[in-house]
Amino acid sequence: MSADLPPTLDETPEAAPPRRWLAVVLVATAALLLLSGGALLVLARLGQVAVASPLRPVTASASGEDEKILARRAAAAKTLERLRPRGVYIVVDSYRNRLRLYRDGELLRTAVCSTGTGVVLRDPRNGRQWVFDTPLGERVVERKVKNPVWAKPDWAFIEEGMLPPTDPNERFDPNSLGDYALYIGDGYIIHGTLFKTLLGRRVTHGCIRLGDEDLEFVYRHTPIGSRVFLY
Structure with missing residues (x-):
C-alpha cells in the first residue's frame, strides 16, 4: 500500500x-x-x-477703509440732496420725445412732445448753416407769453427756397406757436403746434412742441425762473 x-x-x-x-x-x-x-x-x-477644531464663523469688524467708504457715501448723499431740484421744474427727454413737469420731485404731468430733427441747413448765398437740434443741459424759463407771435428767422425763409425779407413786418407769424409759449433762451421755445399728428417725432427746428391741453397745463403751472433739464 x-x-x-x-x-x-x-x-x-x-x-x-x-x-x-x-x-x-x-x-x-x-x-x-x-x-x-x-x-x-x-x-x-x-x-x-x-x-x-470645529469650524466657527468669523465676524468681520468695520476697518478704517470701510469707515472711509461709508463717509464718502454719506457725503455723496448730502451732495445729491443739495443738488435736487426744488419747486417746479421741467424735464425733456429728447430721445423718447417726452416732457415731464415736476413739483418738488412729484410728477405733475407727462406729455408727448416733438423735438429737433438734427438736420443741417446751409445758406447757399454765404455758406452760413444752422443745426436743428434741441439743446441739451439745463436752461431756465425766461419769459412766458400768451398768444405768442413768431418772428421768423432767416432760416425759415431759406428752408422754403425764399430770400429773407428786408421788411421786419413780413416775418411775423401769429399762428405757428399756438396759444402759449415758454421761452428758454437762444430762440428756443416750448410752444404749440399746427401739426399734432407729428407729436412724438423729431420734426422741429430745435424747439419743443406740445399739444394744446398739455401746453396749457405746463404754461399755467410753470412759473418764470423754473429750471428746464434737457437730455
Missing part, C-alpha cells in the same frame, strides 16, 4: 489587507462624519488620524 500523503490544500491563505485600504476606510469615515454634521473633522492622512 502506498504511504498516506498529507492532505492537499486547495486554497491559499488570504493576504493581509494592504495599508492603503486602512487609509481609504478612514477617509470614508471622515466623509460620513462631515456629511452628518459632526462637530469634529476626522482626516485620514498617511494612515494616521488627525482631529481638527
Whole structure:
C-alpha cells in the first residue's frame, strides 16, 4: 500500500489587507462624519488620524477703509440732496420725445412732445448753416407769453427756397406757436403746434412742441425762473 500523503490544500491563505485600504476606510469615515454634521473633522492622512477644531464663523469688524467708504457715501448723499431740484421744474427727454413737469420731485404731468430733427441747413448765398437740434443741459424759463407771435428767422425763409425779407413786418407769424409759449433762451421755445399728428417725432427746428391741453397745463403751472433739464 502506498504511504498516506498529507492532505492537499486547495486554497491559499488570504493576504493581509494592504495599508492603503486602512487609509481609504478612514477617509470614508471622515466623509460620513462631515456629511452628518459632526462637530469634529476626522482626516485620514498617511494612515494616521488627525482631529481638527470645529469650524466657527468669523465676524468681520468695520476697518478704517470701510469707515472711509461709508463717509464718502454719506457725503455723496448730502451732495445729491443739495443738488435736487426744488419747486417746479421741467424735464425733456429728447430721445423718447417726452416732457415731464415736476413739483418738488412729484410728477405733475407727462406729455408727448416733438423735438429737433438734427438736420443741417446751409445758406447757399454765404455758406452760413444752422443745426436743428434741441439743446441739451439745463436752461431756465425766461419769459412766458400768451398768444405768442413768431418772428421768423432767416432760416425759415431759406428752408422754403425764399430770400429773407428786408421788411421786419413780413416775418411775423401769429399762428405757428399756438396759444402759449415758454421761452428758454437762444430762440428756443416750448410752444404749440399746427401739426399734432407729428407729436412724438423729431420734426422741429430745435424747439419743443406740445399739444394744446398739455401746453396749457405746463404754461399755467410753470412759473418764470423754473429750471428746464434737457437730455
